[in-house]
Amino acid sequence: MTINFQVGDTLPPLKHTATPFQLFRYSAVTWNPHRIHFDEPYAREEGHAGVALHSHLRAALALRCVTEGLDDEWRVAKVTYRLRKPVYAPADLAYTARVTAAEGDTMTLELFEQHSSGDVGFEGTAWVSKTPGATP
Amino acid sequence: MSFTPEPGTPLEAYYVQTQPRIGAVLARRSLGTLDAVTIGRYAMTIGVTDRSHYDPAAARSAGYGDVVAPPNMLAAIVEWGVGTPEAQLQPDGTPHDGDMPLGDGGLGLRVMGAGEEMELVNPVTAGTEVLLETTLEAVTPKQTRSGPCVFVTTLNTFSSAEGAVLNRNRRTVVLRNPLQESS
Numbered sequence: 506m507t508i509n510f511q512v513g514d515t516l517p518p519l520k521h522t523a524t525p526f527q528l529f530r531y532s533a534v535t536w537n538p539h540r541i542h543f544d545e546p547y548a549r550e551e552g553h554a555g556v557a558l559h560s561h562l563r564a565a566l567a568l569r570c571v572t573e574g575l576d577d578e579w580r581v582a583k584v585t586y587r588l589r590k591p592v593y594a595p596a597d598l599a600y601t602a603r604v605t606a607a608e609g610d611t612m613t614l615e616l617f618e619q620h621s622s623g624d625v626g627f628e629g630t631a632w633v634s635k636t637p638g639a640t641p
Numbered sequence: 642m643s644f645t646p647e648p649g650t651p652l653e654a655y656y657v658q659t660q661p662r663i664g665a666v667l668a669r670r671s672l673g674t675l676d677a678v679t680i681g682r683y684a685m686t687i688g689v690t691d692r693s694h695y696d697p698a699a700a701r702s703a704g705y706g707d708v709v710a711p712p713n714m715l716a717a718i719v720e721w722g723v724g725t726p727e728a729q730l731q732p733d734g735t736p737h738d739g740d741m742p743l744g745d746g747g748l749g750l751r752v753m754g755a756g757e758e759m760e761l762v763n764p765v766t767a768g769t770e771v772l773l774e775t776t777l778e779a780v781t782p783k784q785t786r787s788g789p790c791v792f793v794t795t796l797n798t799f800s801s802a803e804g805a806v807l808n809r810n811r812r813t814v815v816l817r818n819p820l821q822e823s824s
Contacts (some may be wrong), residue, residue: 527686534682537719540734541753551733551751552820560754561717565687568712572691577703580761581712587756 508576510604510612516574519600521566523558528594531562548593555593563592563627567616570600571631579612579633586616586629597621602631610635644784646791651748652782652818656791659742660780667795668740668775671802672721677708677767684711700766710765715799716757716810740775741795741814749819755792760809763801770802778811791816 525543532542540547541557548556564586571581592598599619606613611634618627646653677697684694692699693709700708725736731746744750765771779794792815799808 521688530686534679534686535718536721536724537717538724538730538734538736539719539752544734547733550820557753559717560757561713562687564713564757565711565717569687569689572689572712583758583760584712585756585758588754591753 510607512604512607514604516570516602516604516614519566519570519573521598521600523562523566523592523594523596523598525556525594528556528558528562531559535559535561553591553593558592558594558596560588563588563598563618564629566598567600567602567618567627567629568631570602570616571614571633574602575633578635580635581631582611582634583632584616584629586627588627590620590624590626592618592620592626598626605630644782644789646782646789646818650789650818651744651750652789652791652816655744655748655750655816656780656782658744659777659791659793662742662777663780665777666774667742667777668773670773672718672771672773672799674770675710675765675767680708680710680714680767683714683717687711697767705764705766707767709767712761713757713759715765715771715808716759716797716812740773740797741812742777742793743814744816751817751819752814755813755815757813758811762806762809765799765807769807771807772800772802774798774800779813788817 529543541551541553542559543556545556601617602614604612605615614631616629616631617625620626646656681695689711693703697707720736731737735743743752776796778796781792783790792813794813797810800806
């Protein structure tokens with residue numbers, strides 16, 4: 506069933522608890538040896554409040570909100586994002602995507618990552634299309 | 642108003658070393674052939690359940706030649722192949738000769754991701770040999786609420802061995818002085 510989206514529509518939020526265990530696995534699978542993501546004493550030496558979420562993990566979670574909230578026919582064509590605040594695990598996060606433009610087979614959505622404090626830590630924009638051949 | 646890092650600080654040394662390289666191609670190399678296990682592990686770690694990331698038959702029925710990578714997987718992988726021996730990593734764990742110029746480890750700079758712009762041009766499937774070209778696009782010093790910083794942007798173009806662009810990814814990281822020199 507095809508769902509037609511309109512400007513102002515919001516996709517179901519993705520609620521996620523990021524844990525130090527997930528950060529360890531994300532460091533492992535991306536072969537990322539940066540210690541701020543898995544070595545808490547080191548991360549604190551650098552002035553962090555704990556192990557820091559990877560920027561790409563946060564982007565991947567924001568994109569899950571998009572890909573899981575749309576039909577299979579939609580593909581992500583482009584995404585931009587800016588990190589406003591770091592996140593330290595464990596953290597309860599909510600990702601939202603709101604339609605800001607919809608025309609034919611393309612849509613633009615604004616993305617937000619909200620922390621349990623209410624702060625927005627990440628904001629971005631995703632462009633999606635029904636053009637076959639892009640990444641789901 | 643233009644800003645330059647305070648003379649004599651590690652950030653200033655980094656800026657002086659790196660700013661003249663703007664426009665340089667930092668790397669042009671083969672990253673190897675992407676395999677289905679790596680794609681499945683990445684999907685598992687970020688919590689994606691779509692079968693097209695795990696099951697070749699599901700991927701084929703969705704129109705792909707093999708299991709397909711989640712959108713930002715290529716951009717997220719830091720080291721390809723076997724990686725850097727531990728003794729050769731910088732004190733913060735980052736590889737000295739990675740695709741992003743992070744400066745000499747002796748500078749002790751602190752680094753974090755700041756943002757990204759990513760065009761997903763073609764799907765990335767298992768069995769694809771991936772090539773990467775990295776160009777240094779910008780080195781921008783700024784004074785922020787948390788102190789002096791340098792923002793560094795690279796353009797990373799991931800292509801297949803056949804020449805098809807897969808991702809075009811403009812990535813920015815922020816570098817800060819060591820904690821004792823950051824105020």
